[in-house]
Amino acid sequence: MNKTPSDQIQNPEDELLAEYHFDYQKAKPNRFAVAHKTQKLTVVLDEDVAQVFTTTESVNKVLRALIASMPKAT
Structure with missing residues (x-):
């Protein structure tokens, strides 16, 4: 009987x-x-x-307000 690959014992x-x-x-x-x-x-x-800041929305809201209050780079 020929050994098939599934019959061969493999090293773990x-x-x-x-x-x-x-x-x-x-x-x-x-x-x-x-x-x-x-x-x-x-x-x-x-x-x-x-x-x-427990939600994504609260963090984004505060960061957007901070960005709006920052002076524009020229």
Whole structure:
């Protein structure tokens, strides 16, 4: 009886066999992926600030007011 690959015992220490090494230099972007028009930025607030500004909207509102009060760069 011939042994099939599923019958062979594999070493659990072999995480990635040599034939599975992938050359990322040849990779291309996924043309089927949806391009997001808006970019999101994550900012981590200090604990004391996060206790005052508990929502995204409140943080954005205060920052926009601060930006509006700043002198324009010339």
